[in-house]
Amino acid sequence: MATPVLARPGLTGKFIASQAQERRRYALCLISALTAVALVIHGFHPFAEDGGLYLAGVKRVLDPSLYQVNGDFVMGHLRFSVFAPVVAALVRMSGLGLETVVFLLHLASIWLTLAAAWMLASRCFRSTTERTAAVTLLAVWLTLPIAGTSLMLMDPYVTGRSVSTPMTIFALVGAVDFLRSTRMEGRWNWRALAMACAALAVAAAVHPLMAAYGFGCVLTLAAAATPERRGVRIGAMVGLTASAVAAAMVLRLVAQPESSSYQAVAMSRYYWFLSQWHWYELVGAVAPLMILGAVAWMRRGNRGSAQRELATMGVTAGTIALLIAVLFARVHSTNHLVARMQPMRIFQLIYVVMILFVGAAMSRWMGRRALRWVGVFAMLATIMFVVERKTFPASDRIEIAEDREGPENSWVQAFEWIRTNTPKDAVFALDADYITQSGEDAQGFRAIAERSALPDYSKDGGEAAITPTLSEEWKSGEEAQARLSERTDSERVTMLASKGVGWVVLAHGAQTGFACAYSNAMVKVCRLPEGMDALRVSLRPPAIAAPTQR
Numbered sequence: 001m002a003t004p005v006l007a008r009p010g011l012t013g014k015f016i017a018s019q020a021q022e023r024r025r026y027a028l029c030l031i032s033a034l035t036a037v038a039l040v041i042h043g044f045h046p047f048a049e050d051g052g053l054y055l056a057g058v059k060r061v062l063d064p065s066l067y068q069v070n071g072d073f074v075m076g077h078l079r080f081s082v083f084a085p086v087v088a089a090l091v092r093m094s095g096l097g098l099e100t101v102v103f104l105l106h107l108a109s110i111w112l113t114l115a116a117a118w119m120l121a122s123r124c125f126r127s128t129t130e131r132t133a134a135v136t137l138l139a140v141w142l143t144l145p146i147a148g149t150s151l152m153l154m155d156p157y158v159t160g161r162s163v164s165t166p167m168t169i170f171a172l173v174g175a176v177d178f179l180r181s182t183r184m185e186g187r188w189n190w191r192a193l194a195m196a197c198a199a200l201a202v203a204a205a206v207h208p209l210m211a212a213y214g215f216g217c218v219l220t221l222a223a224a225a226t227p228e229r230r231g232v233r234i235g236a237m238v239g240l241t242a243s244a245v246a247a248a249m250v251l252r253l254v255a256q257p258e259s260s261s262y263q264a265v266a267m268s269r270y271y272w273f274l275s276q277w278h279w280y281e282l283v284g285a286v287a288p289l290m291i292l293g294a295v296a297w298m299r300r301g302n303r304g305s306a307q308r309e310l311a312t313m314g315v316t317a318g319t320i321a322l323l324i325a326v327l328f329a330r331v332h333s334t335n336h337l338v339a340r341m342q343p344m345r346i347f348q349l350i351y352v353v354m355i356l357f358v359g360a361a362m363s364r365w366m367g368r369r370a371l372r373w374v375g376v377f378a379m380l381a382t383i384m385f386v387v388e389r390k391t392f393p394a395s396d397r398i399e400i401a402e403d404r405e406g407p408e409n410s411w412v413q414a415f416e417w418i419r420t421n422t423p424k425d426a427v428f429a430l431d432a433d434y435i436t437q438s439g440e441d442a443q444g445f446r447a448i449a450e451r452s453a454l455p456d457y458s459k460d461g462g463e464a465a466i467t468p469t470l471s472e473e474w475k476s477g478e479e480a481q482a483r484l485s486e487r488t489d490s491e492r493v494t495m496l497a498s499k500g501v502g503w504v505v506l507a508h509g510a511q512t513g514f515a516c517a518y519s520n521a522m523v524k525v526c527r528l529p530e531g532m533d534a535l536r537v538s539l540r541p542p543a544i545a546a547p548t549q550r
Helices: 009-042 049-062 072-078 083-094 098-124 128-140 160-185 190-206 208-224 232-254 260-267 279-298 306-328 337-341 343-366 370-391 410-421 445-449 459-466 468-481 489-499 532-538
Strands: 427-430 503-507 515-519 523-527
Touching (some): 009 098, 009 370, 049 072, 049 459, 160 208, 160 306, 190 208, 208 232, 208 306, 232 306, 260 459, 279 306, 279 343, 343 370, 427 468, 427 489
Parallel strands (some): 427 503
Antiparallel strands (some): 503 523
């Protein structure tokens, strides 16, 4: 009797290889399509928020003559990162404009994040349908806020986190494979271990803090995968918790005394302190732990289950972070070194794992009903689309300067005029809270205008918060620019005369006698008169002469 075709070992191997290749093609097509979808939903705003901080640093590397005044606020946050030199090198080698390079990096970071998530989902779910729903939900929720940490899952601009996020997920994938091989096969999977170590090394090179929390998740995953005998797993978890608390205690004990200026800047970072969070932000911290706790409980009988181990990792890491934040990251602490480490940032990876599990669960409810899939994801995508428009209402959805006739945002128009029409060594003052003004959309002045500016309350305050030596300079600059558009010219001169400021950006309706070379519907750019010290004297109210005796 002839051997059945499928029973032949050679043909069976070819069939399995063909199936694996087909799955890889499907994954590549899905991830590429979801990258485009994510771009449309979440937009691209390269100079907004932290994107402006990072790109100002890149511009400084490309042109060291920029930002000669207050330059520490440009490069300070990059002193432990290779982000700026690497991006600058890509610009030089490619011959492309900076914004084009950054746009391509943004697409690459989304693609890599979704690819890493697919690989992690494939370790948890056998069904292609579950993996598809899991990664699709992640793409739709890519800019979801992480509780009250002031972080998004992934930003609509490029920063060090754009690289560290996919790398830490890849590290989890490598850790899952390594732990599975040691437990199930009794051997060390050196390739998986190398993948985890390399991914963490790359993450550490661009964002050491997020890499540290990624490493913490890998350690917690290893503890969660410890064999269940004689309470070994519980002992590992308790030991990990005790070690983390002890490390936080040591940091608090060795911290240097804080100046009053640093105390002020620390208090401006409300997201460091759980006591300052809104109730819904606290829900955003507790809900993922409850969801992952439910997953771990339902998979408690499945030994070696990646789902159970990742869920246990999320619950344990999140609980440790909450414990440390409650004990050591407090408003009235004697120092704020632990708060400065922002332990709740570990929730970024916890959110990734939670979203993958929620997406897979949704697929089991949606089944093969196409209308359910379309309806659910269209609704979720629409919500995120509307949120993006509410966040950046005055800006283009996808901001690429080389490909547009001119920016839609009036503030950006003024900043670009400054870049073209003012001296490179000009120093500017703006309202200290300009970045939160209506229609400004958190666009960074330095990165767009390529000019020096006094420190602002928001973004420069964040830099001073992690670099205490800048706190005095931040406080002085912030006070000099407080309510700048509401002050009189005399007050402006008095506050700015000693700081080397030659130009100011004021609200369009601000009253001033300064010569304003540029104006639009939102702002105007004015030059302070030369000889500021003499002008300050001339603008003083005249003294009332004493009556003469007759």
